[in-house]
Amino acid sequence: MNITIKYFGQIAEVTKQTNETISFPNHLVSELIEHLYVKYPELKNKSFKIAQNQELVSNSTKLTGGDIALLPPFAGG
Amino acid sequence: MNITIKYFGQIAEVTKQTNETISFPNHLVSELIEHLYVKYPELKNKSFKIAQNQELVSNSTKLTGGDIALLPPFAGG
């Protein structure tokens, strides 16, 4: 399954890109995050929420193939 | 004692003037109001607060000779 992952703010500073598309076999958000922790160890020190198709999801949510976004703390206003 | 009385809004419509100075012998706000009810009977149908020297007072307050104002309901804003 191909998944597009979007990075924002201080998360994009760690990943050094704002988005990437990866082929990912597993089924849970938590598994994708573990994969990203291996790829970007610095992420473990960062606080972020995860959205799938623009809706916040938990670690136990199943991946649907929709866009994933890693969202650091909000700072609007 | 001379007392200046100020009338505002719908009270001034009844008294047909915005202020007058009268010589008044008595001692309480209530007595002055009774006097004004005789002079302007239509006042009895009106709701108003009374200020003496720009501070709200009650019927039992003593007259000091300071300015009296008859204030209809407030409508600011």
Added chain:
Amino acid sequence: MKEHKHKNVFKQGAIPSEFIGESIAKHQTKTSIGAHNIFLGQVRADVIDGKTITAIEYTAYEDMANAKFHDIRETAFEKFNLTCMHIYHSLGTVKAGEICLFVFVSSPRRKEVFKALEYIVERIKADVPVFGKEIFEDDTHQWKVNN
């Protein structure tokens, strides 16, 4: 930055939108401010018994009103952490759709401006001797009463 001097709050006629924009612009040098909150009272074209209100004519016991505005200002500065506060109220004729009250508070933090603005507006409505003659399209009138 606190402005505690006695001021004349009243302005003749409606408060222009440009004046509000300029008031906002003047605060852009005050870089400790993080949040502004503005209340505007606008004259409604209410329909009563089939007749439409076209304007309100405001009068006031001006000396007492300015003293009350001053007290409201002082109390708000004591109760809330405000950087600035400005209050303007119309006297004379304000047509339906025009602005008759402009209250502007600023603070480092948003929680303060929400509490302060509501406090100030409620006190203006309740405590300040301002009177409003609501003029109908046929030149009859009734007297406005705050609730």
Added chain:
Amino acid sequence: MKEHKHKNVFKQGAIPSEFIGESIAKHQTKTSIGAHNIFLGQVRADVIDGKTITAIEYTAYEDMANAKFHDIRETAFEKFNLTCMHIYHSLGTVKAGEICLFVFVSSPRRKEVFKALEYIVERIKADVPVFGKEIFEDDTHQWKVNN
């Protein structure tokens, strides 16, 4: 008069005070309105460890943010008796003293605008994926976090 269409809330750079004045002016034809309430977020020149913030660079997950703004708008129209609602948020660089958020609600009655404005601003702060890079005078930065 309710404006329920999906809108782009974002504006590039600071929100000019003239734009706010013009927005107010546009509401003077809506004569059922009795009360407007406006919240403005302004960038503070906070000093942290001796260094002063000179600007915030805003980015956002724009599609999700506009969807959240839309949901906030719909919910506010359901919860409160509002005539109009407008929200604008900056993207890109906003200097200290400039305005980055403009929320404008209008209603026949004042009680509604106070409740609605605070609800909308708190939801924007909590729920909308906007990110702020606080730039110091020496070009270092830190990331803003809403509380």
